[in-house]
Amino acid sequence: MVQPIVRLQNVSKRIGGRTIIDKLTLDLPLGEVFGFLGPNGSGKTTTIRMMVGLMSLTEGEILINGHSIAKDYEKAIRYVGAIVENPEMYKYLSGYDNLKHYARMIPGITEHRVHEVVKLVGLEGRIQDKVRTYSLGMRQRLGVAQAILHKPQLLILDEPTNGLDPAGIRELRDYLRVLSKEEGIAVFVSSHLLAEMELMCDRVAIIQNGKLIDVRTIRGTGSMTDQSRVIIEVDRPQGAVEALLAAGHSAVPEGGQAIAVETDRDGTAAINALLVSAGFKVYGIRTHVKSLEDQFLEVTGGERIG
Amino acid sequence: MGDFLQLVRNENMKIYKRSRSWIMLAILIASALLISIMWLSFGGRDTSMWEVISTESMILFVLLTIFSVVIAAASVAEEFTSGTIKLLLIRPWSRNKVLLSKYISILLFGLLQAAALFLSTLLINWICFGIYSSLDETQQGLLFPGGSNPFAYMLMYYGMKLISLVVTVTLAFMISTIFRSGGLAIGLSLFLLLGVNNFVLLLGFLDYKWIDYLLFMHLDLTKYIGATSLEDGSNLWFSLGILGAYYIIFVALTWYVFNKRDVAA
Numbered sequence: 420m421v422q423p424i425v426r427l428q429n430v431s432k433r434i435g436g437r438t439i440i441d442k443l444t445l446d447l448p449l450g451e452v453f454g455f456l457g458p459n460g461s462g463k464t465t466t467i468r469m470m471v472g473l474m475s476l477t478e479g480e481i482l483i484n485g486h487s488i489a490k491d492y493e494k495a496i497r498y499v500g501a502i503v504e505n506p507e508m509y510k511y512l513s514g515y516d517n518l519k520h521y522a523r524m525i526p527g528i529t530e531h532r533v534h535e536v537v538k539l540v541g542l543e544g545r546i547q548d549k550v551r552t553y554s555l556g557m558r559q560r561l562g563v564a565q566a567i568l569h570k571p572q573l574l575i576l577d578e579p580t581n582g583l584d585p586a587g588i589r590e591l592r593d594y595l596r597v598l599s600k601e602e603g604i605a606v607f608v609s610s611h612l613l614a615e616m617e618l619m620c621d622r623v624a625i626i627q628n629g630k631l632i633d634v635r636t637i638r639g640t641g642s643m644t645d646q647s648r649v650i651i652e653v654d655r656p657q658g659a660v661e662a663l664l665a666a667g668h669s670a671v672p673e674g675g676q677a678i679a680v681e682t683d684r685d686g687t688a689a690i691n692a693l694l695v696s697a698g699f700k701v702y703g704i705r706t707h708v709k710s711l712e713d714q715f716l717e718v719t720g721g722e723r724i725g
Numbered sequence: 726m727g728d729f730l731q732l733v734r735n736e737n738m739k740i741y742k743r744s745r746s747w748i749m750l751a752i753l754i755a756s757a758l759l760i761s762i763m764w765l766s767f768g769g770r771d772t773s774m775w776e777v778i779s780t781e782s783m784i785l786f787v788l789l790t791i792f793s794v795v796i797a798a799a800s801v802a803e804e805f806t807s808g809t810i811k812l813l814l815i816r817p818w819s820r821n822k823v824l825l826s827k828y829i830s831i832l833l834f835g836l837l838q839a840a841a842l843f844l845s846t847l848l849i850n851w852i853c854f855g856i857y858s859s860l861d862e863t864q865q866g867l868l869f870p871g872g873s874n875p876f877a878y879m880l881m882y883y884g885m886k887l888i889s890l891v892v893t894v895t896l897a898f899m900i901s902t903i904f905r906s907g908g909l910a911i912g913l914s915l916f917l918l919l920g921v922n923n924f925v926l927l928l929g930f931l932d933y934k935w936i937d938y939l940l941f942m943h944l945d946l947t948k949y950i951g952a953t954s955l956e957d958g959s960n961l962w963f964s965l966g967i968l969g970a971y972y973i974i975f976v977a978l979t980w981y982v983f984n985k986r987d988v989a990a
């Protein structure tokens with residue numbers, strides 16, 4: 420198997436007797452957009468801080484491309500570009516000087532590359548202005564710019580859509596997909612915006628109270644291949660339920676004019692045929708896809724911060 | 726690995742792209758000019774330029790030290806308060822080197838100020854009082870003990886002052902790194918610094934051995950110019966030894982804390 424770009428092994432963090440991260444184990448391959456989802460205070464930022472070496476690990480190990488972030492920091496961090504929490508920049512410097520500052524810290528970043536990145540994040544018009552005069556979204560863009568400046572293999576973004584307008588979110592989403600699919604880099608995005616993650620990620624890990632509670636694949640599982648809830652509008656719901664139960668399907672009435680069935684793609688077609696041949700009028704078939712939000716609230720039990 | 730000088734360039738950029746650094750330099754030079762003009766209008770032109778230079782250097786080195794302490798205190802603390810420390814540290818550089826680049830840029834700023842002060846007082850007073858007006862014998866002995874010529878004396882004076890400046894700035898740098906608070910670093914360092922003269926006088930009367938090992942008993946090295954041992958028993962080498970010991974402790978503590986710290990800003 421290919422070596423994962425980042426590997427968290429049994430990572431724990433305790434501060435003052437409180438366990439903030441509890442035995443986290445995760446592998447991230449190249450070419451994937453990985454979502455890190457959790458309610459406020461669940462430990463997303465803390466995990467990211469440990470991944471980039473800002474915080475020490477109480478237990479466990481984090482390897483980036485095989486290099487330990489604790490023991491071999493300078494080697495490990497080369498592969499990483501990141502925004503940790505808010506994209507704080509030097510306010511008294513221009514956006515361009517901020518980028519030049521980070522460019523100088525890594526050999527081989529040309530002036531050309533800096534301009535390229537500025538263009539990519541759409542800041543050409545304002546890059547010579549002082550960051551003090553930037554809006555939150557512009558600072559977020561500058562944050563993304565400094566993170567991708569050195570073409571990292573692992574891009575870590577802590578709530579990157581925070582402050583971006585819809586167009587900006589869309590651009591970022593598209594760009595992250597391009598980065599992962601075409602340039603093959605791994606993207607690690609944290610968020611508590613569920614719908615956002617659903618559109619952006621290949622896989623999502625759900626973290627709660629510092630514990631990893633689930634990892635789910637989002638893309639690839641077409642909603643119709645899985646068991647899902649299918650709503651069928653018919654003229655006589657009660658009769659349809661009985662007919663389906665008789666045929667071995669589990670159906671329940673749904674509202675006044677419809678029935679609900681738990682089935683997959685092929686099952687849906689079979690049920691439709693059955694209903695039609697039995698003389699029912701089928702007005703419509705809807706597949707109710709469980710959104711990540713539903714799944715998320717299901718696993719976390721809709722629990723509040725704690 | 727990359728080029729360490731680039732890190733120093735970055736730190737320099739963060740100092741000199743801010744107007745406050747230039748305002749400090751301007752105040753320093755403007756003060757020298759002001760003193761000379763006042764001297765000229767009240768004392769007349771028959772003063773020796775060296776007398777004015779020596780007075781100005783004495784007064785303005787206090788200001789220079791304050792400015793250096795402010796910059797030193799800001800360097801690390803501001804990165805923490807603004808949150809930029811996170812983006813600064815996640816680069817392929819050890820924390821040791823990032824901190825060293827900051828330290829070097831601070832020392833360079835002190836040096837730049839000293840050079841600016843030295844050259845501007847020289848130039849201003851040359852113009853104001855003329856280079857030929859010389860000192861008489863008694864003045865010479867009073868202002869420039871040790872019988873050296875005024876220029877050599879002033880160079881030595883700056884040398885001694887710079888040694889104390891480095892120790893003071895390192896102290897401010899340490900406090901700022903440990904407590905991540907610029908205000909505290911400025912306050913504590915200046916308290917020590919400005920308290921020096923008063924404390925030294927006061928403590929001089931006490932007869933405890935440990936007083937000899939206090940930092941601020943040794944921060945004024947200019948008294949040793951011309952004589953390495955003084956009548957009160959103090960000695961240049963002993964003072965330098967004490968300063969060196971403090972310096973090593975300051976540096977070791979600063980780097981240790983900076984390396985260990987979890988960055989949760």
Ligand SMILES: Nc1ncnc2c1ncn2[C@@H]1O[C@H](COP(=O)(O)OP(=O)(O)OP(=O)(O)O)[C@@H](O)[C@H]1O
Nearest residue numbers: 434439457458459460461462463464465466611989
């Ligand atoms: N320096 C610290 N000292 C003590 N506790 C901390 C520290 N930093 C974070 N915590 C605690 O760790 C937990 C996780 O915090 P973290 O910032 O990682 O959450 P998060 O998932 O990023 O939340 P959010 O969605 O609000 O950004 C919280 O309960 C927080 O109070």
Ligand SMILES: [Mg+2]
Nearest residue numbers: 463464504577
């Ligand atoms: Mg967070």
